[in-house]
Amino acid sequence: MNRRQALQVLASLVAGGAATIALGGPKILAVRAWPGKSSTRITIESDSELRFFVTALSNPDRAVVDLSDVQADAAFQKALETLKNDTGVLARARIGQFRADTARLVLELKSRSETAAFALPPVGQYRHRLVIDLTPVDADDPIATFLAKIIEREAQLEKAADLAAIEAAKPVPPILPPKVNKLPPVLPPVAQRPPTPKHVKPFVVVLDPGHGGEDPGAIGPAGTYEKDVVLAVAHKTKALLEQDPRIVVLMTREEDVFIALGDRVRKARGVNADVFVSIHADAFTRPDARGSSVFALSERGASSAAAKWMADKENQSDLIGGVRLVGRDPSLSKMILEMSQSITNAESMKLGRGMIGEIKPINTLHKGSVEQAGFAVLKAPDIPSILIETAFISNPEEEAKLSNPAHQQKLARAIRNGVRKFLMTQQVRA
Numbered sequence: 090m091n092r093r094q095a096l097q098v099l100a101s102l103v104a105g106g107a108a109t110i111a112l113g114g115p116k117i118l119a120v121r122a123w124p125g126k127s128s129t130r131i132t133i134e135s136d137s138e139l140r141f142f143v144t145a146l147s148n149p150d151r152a153v154v155d156l157s158d159v160q161a162d163a164a165f166q167k168a169l170e171t172l173k174n175d176t177g178v179l180a181r182a183r184i185g186q187f188r189a190d191t192a193r194l195v196l197e198l199k200s201r202s203e204t205a206a207f208a209l210p211p212v213g214q215y216r217h218r219l220v221i222d223l224t225p226v227d228a229d230d231p232i233a234t235f236l237a238k239i240i241e242r243e244a245q246l247e248k249a250a251d252l253a254a255i256e257a258a259k260p261v262p263p264i265l266p267p268k269v270n271k272l273p274p275v276l277p278p279v280a281q282r283p284p285t286p287k288h289v290k291p292f293v294v295v296l297d298p299g300h301g302g303e304d305p306g307a308i309g310p311a312g313t314y315e316k317d318v319v320l321a322v323a324h325k326t327k328a329l330l331e332q333d334p335r336i337v338v339l340m341t342r343e344e345d346v347f348i349a350l351g352d353r354v355r356k357a358r359g360v361n362a363d364v365f366v367s368i369h370a371d372a373f374t375r376p377d378a379r380g381s382s383v384f385a386l387s388e389r390g391a392s393s394a395a396a397k398w399m400a401d402k403e404n405q406s407d408l409i410g411g412v413r414l415v416g417r418d419p420s421l422s423k424m425i426l427e428m429s430q431s432i433t434n435a436e437s438m439k440l441g442r443g444m445i446g447e448i449k450p451i452n453t454l455h456k457g458s459v460e461q462a463g464f465a466v467l468k469a470p471d472i473p474s475i476l477i478e479t480a481f482i483s484n485p486e487e488e489a490k491l492s493n494p495a496h497q498q499k500l501a502r503a504i505r506n507g508v509r510k511f512l513m514t515q516q517v518r519a
């Protein structure tokens with residue numbers, strides 16, 4: 090407390106203002122909720138660092154967040170009012186003054202949830218943040234659900250292949266030779282049994298709409314968020330790809346939630362993906378920058394300064410979206426770096442080149458070749474991976490296109506074609 094603040098406290102004490110005890114304490118600026126299928130994130134933004142204590146209680150299920158030196162004042166109440174009730178696992182949120190120097194936020198929950206809380210320093214457009222992740226203990230594991238879907242599809246494909254084989258193996262009625270004297274009888278043709286298909290595993294495609302939740306990605310001049318348009322394009326691409334029964338698609342996020350870069354890669358590896366496509370729409374400092382780009386991973390420096398700039402920008406997502414440092418698995422990035430990626434890289438380049446060919450007819454290309462840089466999200470060592478910058482959302486014309494559902498559908502069709510053509514050149518999996 091500096092001298093001026095001390096004087097203010099003194100002044101308010103003289104005025105009998107007991108409620109100003111926490112003067113100089115953090116002010117709550119915003120409270121946000123990001124409901125997802127498997128967990129809900131609550132973010133409390135404040136003008137200075139919060140000291141907090143989170144407790145999970147049952148009967149009824151709730152998370153209690155005690156905030157030191159914070160007043161449950163009108164500003165906090167106002168911030169809380171923007172929070173929707175009945176969102177994700179959150180039923181309702183309320184605040185009260187627990188002690189003179191401690192505000193208590195009670196998050197009433199729909200079901201028993203694990204709570205994890207961590208603080209984030211100011212970054213991007215955000216001031217200090219306290220992040221509370223609420224994960225219902227009975228939530229479905231999306232990866233397990235997806236793996237079950239693959240097995241089910243495999244059984245369907247196998248059945249269809251067997252039926253086709255039976256159909257093909259049906260004896261063909263012999264063509265009787267015309268009766269010609271003195272010639273040896275022509276043997277009726279033997280029905281050819283088609284080779285039994287050995288593998289009927291569906292191809293697994295992982296679509297990765299960038300950013301989400303607290304991380305809006307780039308923001309267009311008309312206020313369009315990258316995270317929203319790329320999610321829309323990904324949903325459309327998934328629908329198109331899944332018209333082919335041989336393809337199943339997992340999206341790293343299906344909603345407006347933040348997923349850490351490492352978790353995106355982990356999801357793809359968890360389902361043994363054949364292809365990973367990250368979808369973005371970024372910004373540049375110059376509004377006239379335009380066009381689509383396709384990137385693959387490079388660990389030996391970027392192919393251009395612009396590619397490096399873009400990778401650095403994308404890799405900041407974890408800071409803005411919010412990743413808990415404690416408990417993060419450090420072995421993943423280490424293991425990934427140690428594994429050889431040369432074969433995968435060649436495949437990624439092939440996938441990228443095909444993709445450029447598909448995008449070319451619908452949008453200007455920023456560069457006619459696949460660019461390379463150290464994108465963290467492309468680091469699965471065994472999965473061909475590319476990142477598509479669909480357009481520059483910072484360019485007013487391209488922003489308008491990106492928000493247009495018809496253009497989104499065109500992009501989705503191009504991405505579907507690029508992925509599908511690549512998969513069809515792959516050997517059927519063992």
Ligand SMILES: [Zn+2]
Pocket residue numbers: 299300306307315369370371403
């Ligand atoms: Zn992006």
